[in-house]
Amino acid sequence: MVTIERKNELILQLFNAVVSMDEVQAAKISQVVLDEKIDAYEAVSKGLSAAMEKVGELYSNNEYFVPELLLCSDALYAGLAILRPFIKVGEMQTKRQIIIGTVEGDIHDIGKNLVKIMFEAAGWIVHDLGRDVPLSMFVEEQKRLKADVIGLSALMTTSMMAMPKAIKMIREQDTGVAIMLGGAPLTLDIAKSYGANGYAHSAGDAVREANAMLSRIRK
Numbered sequence: 456m457v458t459i460e461r462k463n464e465l466i467l468q469l470f471n472a473v474v475s476m477d478e479v480q481a482a483k484i485s486q487v488v489l490d491e492k493i494d495a496y497e498a499v500s501k502g503l504s505a506a507m508e509k510v511g512e513l514y515s516n517n518e519y520f521v522p523e524l525l526l527c528s529d530a531l532y533a534g535l536a537i538l539r540p541f542i543k544v545g546e547m548q549t550k551r552q553i554i555i556g557t558v559e560g561d562i563h564d565i566g567k568n569l570v571k572i573m574f575e576a577a578g579w580i581v582h583d584l585g586r587d588v589p590l591s592m593f594v595e596e597q598k599r600l601k602a603d604v605i606g607l608s609a610l611m612t613t614s615m616m617a618m619p620k621a622i623k624m625i626r627e628q629d630t631g632v633a634i635m636l637g638g639a640p641l642t643l644d645i646a647k648s649y650g651a652n653g654y655a656h657s658a659g660d661a662v663r664e665a666n667a668m669l670s671r672i673r674k
Contacts, residue, residue: 469502476526485537495541507576511659528572555606556584561614569658577662590621609638619649633668
């Protein structure tokens with residue numbers, strides 16, 4: 456049976472592999488984790504996910520930029536590919552869900568894709584609708600999936616004008632879902648004026664803000 460010290464050592468190695476953008480090492484350590492019968496869920500949450508939270512902080516502090524974030528995500532996915540099949544079904548069922556997409560009229564999706572990475576790393580189930588998404592699709596998908604959060608992205612001032620309409624349409628169908636906005640032309644004040652529950656300044660802030668929104672709403 457593996458010792459606590461050995462388990463913690465491997466989880467730390469997994470953490471460091473992601474933060475240091477080492478895809479090969481992340482895969483290698485993930486396999487060692489399985490070989491030594493360490494719980495896959497714990498390795499993902501305390502190793503991979505925790506590492507991406509750190510990466511998010513580095514990104515928010517302008518110590519890492521988009522290229523580093525993408526390389527870290529490659530390391531994350533290398534580990535997830537090995538560990539995810541061994542996570543127990545019961546643990547998977549407790550995951551929160553988010554629907555994300557860039558609103559219609561906007562084809563920019565780099566920011567949205569980074570947000571997707573951060574939510575997947577945090578253990579959420581992510582339903583990515585892509586870019587230039589018709590507003591009705593957000594409503595239809597929420598009706599089908601009953602997600603905890605809907606994330607709307609816009610990178611242009613023209614396309615962000617569709618957000619209040621999207622929020623109104625979503626609220627008419629589901630009053631309980633938390634709605635978060637993000638994108639370069641937006642601010643917290645604008646998001647609030649549109650009727651959203653929250654606003655993410657960056658990919659690094661997105662998961663933290665989503666969890667805070669749900670805490671506020673479900674009190």
